[in-house]
Amino acid sequence: MRRIGDAPATRAILITLxxxxxxxxxxxxxxxxxxxxxxxxxxxxxxNLSDQYTRQAIMLTLLxxxxxxxxxxxxxxxxxxxxxxxxFPGRRLLQTFIDIPxxxxxxxxxxxxxxxxxxTGWLGSLLSEADVQLMFAWPGMxxxxxxxxxxxxxxxxxxxxxxQGSADEEAAVTLGAGGWTLFxxxxxxxxxxxxxxxxxxxxxxxIGEYGAVAMVSGTIRGETVTLPLQVELLYQDYNTVGAFxxxxxxxxxxxxxxxxxxxxxxxxxxRGKRHA
Amino acid sequence: xxxxxxxxxxxxxxxxxxFVSLILLLxxxxxxxxxxxxxxxxxxxAITDPRLLAxxxxxxxxxxxxxxxxxxxxxLLAWVLARYAFPGKRVLDALMDLPxxxPTAVAGITLxxxxxxxxxIGALLAPYGIEIAYSWLGIALAMAFTSVPFVVRTVQPxxxxxxxxxxxxxxxxxxxxxxxxxxxxxxxxxxxxITGTGLSFARSLGEFGAVIFIAGNMPYETEVVxxxxxxxxxxxxxxxxxAIASVVMLVSLxxxxxxxxxxGRFYRRLHGGSFPG
Numbered sequence: 001m002r003r004i005g006d007a008p009a010t011r012a013i014l015i016t017l018x019x020x021x022x023x024x025x026x027x028x029x030x031x032x033x034x035x036x037x038x039x040x041x042x043x044x045x046x047x048n049l050s051d052q053y054t055r056q057a058i059m060l061t062l063l064x065x066x067x068x069x070x071x072x073x074x075x076x077x078x079x080x081x082x083x084x085x086x087x088f089p090g091r092r093l094l095q096t097f098i099d100i101p102x103x104x105x106x107x108x109x110x111x112x113x114x115x116x117x118x119x120t121g122w123l124g125s126l127l128s129e130a131d132v133q134l135m136f137a138w139p140g141m142x143x144x145x146x147x148x149x150x151x152x153x154x155x156x157x158x159x160x161x162x163x164q165g166s167a168d169e170e171a172a173v174t175l176g177a178g179g180w181t182l183f184x185x186x187x188x189x190x191x192x193x194x195x196x197x198x199x200x201x202x203x204x205x206x207i208g209e210y211g212a213v214a215m216v217s218g219t220i221r222g223e224t225v226t227l228p229l230q231v232e233l234l235y236q237d238y239n240t241v242g243a244f245x246x247x248x249x250x251x252x253x254x255x256x257x258x259x260x261x262x263x264x265x266x267x268x269x270x271r272g273k274r275h276a
Numbered sequence: 277x278x279x280x281x282x283x284x285x286x287x288x289x290x291x292x293x294x295f296v297s298l299i300l301l302l303x304x305x306x307x308x309x310x311x312x313x314x315x316x317x318x319x320x321x322a323i324t325d326p327r328l329l330a331x332x333x334x335x336x337x338x339x340x341x342x343x344x345x346x347x348x349x350x351x352l353l354a355w356v357l358a359r360y361a362f363p364g365k366r367v368l369d370a371l372m373d374l375p376x377x378x379p380t381a382v383a384g385i386t387l388x389x390x391x392x393x394x395x396x397i398g399a400l401l402a403p404y405g406i407e408i409a410y411s412w413l414g415i416a417l418a419m420a421f422t423s424v425p426f427v428v429r430t431v432q433p434x435x436x437x438x439x440x441x442x443x444x445x446x447x448x449x450x451x452x453x454x455x456x457x458x459x460x461x462x463x464x465x466x467x468x469x470i471t472g473t474g475l476s477f478a479r480s481l482g483e484f485g486a487v488i489f490i491a492g493n494m495p496y497e498t499e500v501v502x503x504x505x506x507x508x509x510x511x512x513x514x515x516x517x518x519a520i521a522s523v524v525m526l527v528s529l530x531x532x533x534x535x536x537x538x539x540g541r542f543y544r545r546l547h548g549g550s551f552p553g
Contacts, residue, residue, distance in 0.1 A: 003443040004456050011360055018356040019368065021349060026371050029386045032396065036389065075295045082288040086280060097296050103532050105482025107502040108521045111509065116306035120514060147299055170281050179283040208379025210485035215509060228381040235385045247382040254377035262370045
């Protein structure tokens with residue numbers, strides 16, 4: 001079997017070039033985050049981590065992810081069930097709407113929410129009469145994060161559920177399964193890994209979102225500063241080690257995300273081979 | 277219409293419509309409302325302000341450079357990952373997704389630190405008079421970093437699906453490696469390369485978090501469009517911000533539409549008329 005580019009020299013040159021470029025372009029920046037965070041040793045790192053504002057930023061970031069992930073999980077499952085199990089007019093349009101957050105720049109997403117819920121927006125002025133303020137407070141930050149991350153779960157589920165078809169579910173219904181049983185016993189086991197994958201993508205983006213959240217945060221220290229915003233504030237204050245301490249925390253989450261993704265892919269590939 | 281066998285149609289339709297209206301569509305109405313309050317001449321003045329015009333130019337130049345780089349880098353990496361087996365391949369593969377997993381603000385401060393004049397890489401380039409941080413090159417670098425996965429991840433599956441016999445046929449007939457690549461492989465992957473590059477370009481146009489730290493943000497020189505939008509908001513000029521946002525949204529929607537149409541044509545050619553999905 002001969003293939004294009006199989007000559008040992010071509011192979012060696014291309015692999016070396018790819019590895020070198022990736023190292024320079026991706027690995028060096030990743031490594032430098034941790035290098036900068038520990039530049040002055042372990043003690044300043046711990047000191048920065050236990051800083052009151054950093055701790056509050058961590059809590060707020062976790063809160064946002066904790067609300068966003070379940071909301072988008074539930075929405076993603078319902079949407080995927082709807083567009084892959086039923087045919088109805090407007091199905092294609094609905095799938096297009098879901099891609100809006102990917103097409104809209106995060107800064108524009110933040111602006112849209114600010115215009116709607118801000119004091120000058122029609123909904124914002126109604127709410128402010130009721131003494132509800134969403135913008136420059138955590139509920140607004142949760143809302144834009146939900147907006148920015150809502151396609152991930154649905155995007156993972158739709159192609160898979162479409163490929164699987166609905167024969168199993170229909171069989172279960174004929175055997176008398178109710179809606180919840182049907183989902184839990186028949187559908188869920190088949191989509192489990194895609195669901196996990198969608199959740200980790202949603203989670204990673206919810207924790208790391210900057211542009212959209214920055215627009216609606218108002219950056220009140222200790223109140224509306226998430227971890228990425230804290231990175232920015234410390235960096236602007238020329239507190240490099242502090243900024244990179246928070247950055248290292250976020251980078252560690254990113255690395256975990258990549259590892260989990262790799263393991264999941266390996267797992268599905270192996271299962272695919274066994275079934276083939 | 278066929279009778280619905282499966283349960284949950286009304287419930288899932290209800291939940292989905294409620295979510296789509298509240299989260300996705302309702303915020304759009306506010307932009308329309310804000311823009312409706314502007315006269316045509318006000319709108320025109322808002323989107324053709326000289327400082328903003330300069331930022332269009334910088335953004336387009338940097339995004340074009342970044343996506344061109346990504347087209348080449350992505351093609352190389354997709355080829356190596358799809359075609360060769362070597363130690364460390366799994367790690368290299370996983371690294372391709374790093375730019376999507378890493379928060380943009382983190383990428384921004386990291387690149388700015390590395391490429392500034394006293395940074396690890398910037399210090400190496402400074403003697404040659406090359407300054408990346410705080411110039412449009414830095415903006416292009418940050419844009420390229422954040423949009424790395426697009427080309428790799430669109431080209432890689434196409435390459436993996438190409439049957440071995442395509443290669444064999446070309447080589448058996450006596451084509452050189454380069455000629456065979458250009459005439460046999462390239463026509464298959466060209467649509468994916470163009471799609472990936474287009475997506476990378478669209479993403480680069482709207483990039484904010486990674487760019488603002490390395491850009492230096494000098495008026496008329498290194499300000500990107502999304503920064504101008506953020507600046508208008510900080511000045512409480514909501515109408516001006518909405519006007520810029522309308523331009524940004526229009527451009528990215530047109531780009532995505534063009535990419536989708538192109539993809540549709542490509543799939544029709546491949547699958548004889550049926551569009552997947």
